[in-house]
Amino acid sequence: MTQSPFRSRPMALLFLSPLILLTALFFYWPVAEAIRWSFFLEQPFGGESTFVGFANFRRVLSDPEFWKSLKLTGIFMVTASVPAVLVPLMLAMAADRGLRTSRIARNVLVWPKGVAGASIGVIFGFIFNPFVGILTPLNQLWPGIWSPGTDGVDAFITLIVANLWNGIPFNFVILLAGLQALPDTYAKAAALDGAGPWRQALDIRLPLLAPQLFFVLVLEFTESIINAFGLIDTMTRGGPGGATTLLVYKIYADGFKGYDLSGASTQTVLLMIFVLLIAAAQFLLMERRVKYER
Amino acid sequence: MRFLTPLAALAMTTAAHATDIEFWYGNTGSNEKAILAACEAFNASQDQDRVSCVGQGSYEAGMQKAIAAYRAGNHPVLIQFFDAGTLDLMLSGAVIPVSEVMPDAPWDSYIPGARAYYETADGKLFSQPYNSSTLLFYTNKAMLAEAGIEKTPETWEEVIAAARTLKEAGVSCPFATDINAWRQIEQFAARHGVPIATQSNGYDGLDAEYVIDQGIVAQHMNNLADWHEEGLVRFDAETKAAKYNAAFSAGECAMIEGSSGGYGSFAEALGADAITVTLPPMYQGQTRHNTFVGGASLWLMKGHDEAEVKAAQNFLDYLRTPEAQLEFTAATGYLPVTQSALDLLESSGRADAPEFATAGPGMETLGAPGNADTRGIRLGFYVQFRDIFAEETQRAYNGDITMDEALANSVRRGNELLRRFEATYAAN
Numbered sequence: 001m002t003q004s005p006f007r008s009r010p011m012a013l014l015f016l017s018p019l020i021l022l023t024a025l026f027f028y029w030p031v032a033e034a035i036r037w038s039f040f041l042e043q044p045f046g047g048e049s050t051f052v053g054f055a056n057f058r059r060v061l062s063d064p065e066f067w068k069s070l071k072l073t074g075i076f077m078v079t080a081s082v083p084a085v086l087v088p089l090m091l092a093m094a095a096d097r098g099l100r101t102s103r104i105a106r107n108v109l110v111w112p113k114g115v116a117g118a119s120i121g122v123i124f125g126f127i128f129n130p131f132v133g134i135l136t137p138l139n140q141l142w143p144g145i146w147s148p149g150t151d152g153v154d155a156f157i158t159l160i161v162a163n164l165w166n167g168i169p170f171n172f173v174i175l176l177a178g179l180q181a182l183p184d185t186y187a188k189a190a191a192l193d194g195a196g197p198w199r200q201a202l203d204i205r206l207p208l209l210a211p212q213l214f215f216v217l218v219l220e221f222t223e224s225i226i227n228a229f230g231l232i233d234t235m236t237r238g239g240p241g242g243a244t245t246l247l248v249y250k251i252y253a254d255g256f257k258g259y260d261l262s263g264a265s266t267q268t269v270l271l272m273i274f275v276l277l278i279a280a281a282q283f284l285l286m287e288r289r290v291k292y293e294r
Numbered sequence: 295m296r297f298l299t300p301l302a303a304l305a306m307t308t309a310a311h312a313t314d315i316e317f318w319y320g321n322t323g324s325n326e327k328a329i330l331a332a333c334e335a336f337n338a339s340q341d342q343d344r345v346s347c348v349g350q351g352s353y354e355a356g357m358q359k360a361i362a363a364y365r366a367g368n369h370p371v372l373i374q375f376f377d378a379g380t381l382d383l384m385l386s387g388a389v390i391p392v393s394e395v396m397p398d399a400p401w402d403s404y405i406p407g408a409r410a411y412y413e414t415a416d417g418k419l420f421s422q423p424y425n426s427s428t429l430l431f432y433t434n435k436a437m438l439a440e441a442g443i444e445k446t447p448e449t450w451e452e453v454i455a456a457a458r459t460l461k462e463a464g465v466s467c468p469f470a471t472d473i474n475a476w477r478q479i480e481q482f483a484a485r486h487g488v489p490i491a492t493q494s495n496g497y498d499g500l501d502a503e504y505v506i507d508q509g510i511v512a513q514h515m516n517n518l519a520d521w522h523e524e525g526l527v528r529f530d531a532e533t534k535a536a537k538y539n540a541a542f543s544a545g546e547c548a549m550i551e552g553s554s555g556g557y558g559s560f561a562e563a564l565g566a567d568a569i570t571v572t573l574p575p576m577y578q579g580q581t582r583h584n585t586f587v588g589g590a591s592l593w594l595m596k597g598h599d600e601a602e603v604k605a606a607q608n609f610l611d612y613l614r615t616p617e618a619q620l621e622f623t624a625a626t627g628y629l630p631v632t633q634s635a636l637d638l639l640e641s642s643g644r645a646d647a648p649e650f651a652t653a654g655p656g657m658e659t660l661g662a663p664g665n666a667d668t669r670g671i672r673l674g675f676y677v678q679f680r681d682i683f684a685e686e687t688q689r690a691y692n693g694d695i696t697m698d699e700a701l702a703n704s705v706r707r708g709n710e711l712l713r714r715f716e717a718t719y720a721a722n
Binding site for chain 2: 041042043044045046047050052059063065129131132147149150151152238239240241242245253254256257258259260262263
């Protein structure tokens with residue numbers, strides 16, 4: 001069916017090798033190491049390590065802190081991903097129409113992609129500062145109502161907003177490209193039949209956009225689990241009172257601040273399993289409804 | 295710099311063979327400048343050894359990088375590590391005790407409070423105390439005077455009475471602190487002569503257990519929560535400056551309990567005459583014991599050749615000279631911790647100079663009589679316990695749980711860390 005552009009297999013492998021090498025070095029090898037360490041009690045500076053079988057897993061799985069941060073991870077995954085897909089979807093639908101500013105908007109909306117997560121964290125830290133940020137007037141009316149430094153829910157909201165801002169550009173580009181690839185004959189036919197813009201959007205453009213929507217949703221779900229790290233480290237450091245200690249940050253804190261290499265590795269393995277399960281569930285439940293053929 | 299001459303002469307008598315070594319440190323700001331100045335002065339004082347001093351951004355980052363570097367085999371010979379990592383390093387097998395490498399150095403000159411923190415129960419000194427600080431009490435004179443408070447508070451009862459007066463006078467932040475265990479329980483328990491964990495804070499065995507949920511420590515933590523509720527005590531995030539010490543520098547908060555190492559920046563911001571620096575407050579009727587030495591010390595790492603270790607020793611010898619210590623103290627507010635440095639300070643007639651303002655109260659609180667529980671903290675995975683303590687007490691201040699629940703949780707989670715530490719090092 002599809003024909004390989006390369007005549008010989010070795011040639012293909014040669015071109016692939018840099019990528020395979022990088023992936024092996026920065027993904028497969030650390031993963032293998034994490035799995036190995038999860039069965040040992042590993043001393044921070046090397047030295048003696050003790051094989052403990054599944055003891056690390058038993059300890060982590062019976063630790064309420066682990067389940068608390070896994071729950072927070074799940075909450076963040078849903079509350080952060082859904083707006084990070086819906087908002088770009090609205091923006092893309094708006095920019096897809098032939099409005100006067102849509103050309104400019106298409107450019108401007110991509111820019112945030114160039115900003116690193118840590119930088120976004122620093123910027124939003126200022127924006128949401130209770131004393132000098134945009135919500136300061138709220139505090140003047142009702143003192144203490146906005147306090148991300150001490151209130152866990154407020155801190156969680158700042159993370160969600162920062163993650164949304166970070167997620168807009170990529171999702172916007174994908175969704176806009178999907179929309180622009182739709183043949184306008186469908187829309188014209190629908191218009192002839194008397195369908196208004198809303199009906200066209202809901203019954204024609206959205207179903208036809210399903211492959212792209214599925215794609216960004218899967219990516220956003222898995223990314224929100226991992227990529228929140230940069231935001232957390234710069235904005236909340238897992239606080240206040242552990243309210244934003246998602247599993248990815250807990251792994252960092254346990255491993256790098258607590259020198260608990262075994263516990264951190266064990267949780268890394270569990271987090272990988274969690275991500276795989278989420279992705280598998282999405283494919284099983286949702287992909288059946290996605291029609292790639294148009 | 296007259297004190298450089300004898301060292302320079304010493305350097306010339308030894309074989310002229312330049313050894314380059316690296317030294318990693320974690321401080322930033324004015325303290326970093328003082329460290330770099332000491333490195334330059336050492337390099338200028340002789341041409342046998344060259345030390346290049348590399349900043350790591352923070353104590354924690356320094357420790358993380360040291361672990362990674364040691365595992366990869368490209369660690370430097372000399373590293374500054376912070377107080378909380380002491381036991382992790384002692385058992386790491388990655389360091390050589392300084393008293394073993396340099397048995398003839400004048401270790402006895404170190405004041406007991408500074409030495410005990412880095413010493414094993416059988417008298418082996420693991421690291422050389424460097425930037426030594428302790429907890430002190432600071433007030434903003436003008437803010438207190440404006441509220442009609444003439445006497446600097448000395449007890450917690452007086453501190454809180456003053457805080458009420460300040461609050462009534464319209465001061466939004468009477469007393470500021472943070473939720474760091476160093477301030478809230480370590481220094482508090484030490485000067486009140488009680489432990490935070492059994493086995494004398496772990497000095498007598500790895501099977502220690504936390505006891506911060508009982509006695510005067512628990513009482514104090516509950517008081518802090520009540521005073522916070524009353525609006526007398528503010529924590530980092532509740533100040534405009536977002537950090538208790540910056541809030542003091544900005545004139546937002548009237549009183550703080552803070553490290554002696556912070557004096558330099560407070561004096562710079564407010565003026566040395568505008569602040570008081572005194573012993574940290576006690577509860578009435580309690581006997582004052584010594585506070586712990588905080589800050590960091592210098593560790594010799596394994597895996598380097600003789601010449602490099604020798605060069606590191608020369609640098610340590612230089613930093614230990616009374617002259618170098620006073621130079622560093624004057625620039626930072628850290629304390630001189632050898633008797634010889636204190637003698638030099640006395641004889642030089644500079645003891646009353648503003649740049650040595652912390653030396654008086656600092657030495658008084660470090661030199662107060664001690665007991666078995668005031669030698670130091672010898673608990674495993676202690677850095678992580680500090681985070682757990684901060685997380686749990688933060689929830690109590692927010693009203694999510696009671697302070698007693700927060701302390702019970704800290705003890706439970708802390709003891710799990712201690713048991714795992716015990717198991718991790720059981721093979722040694």
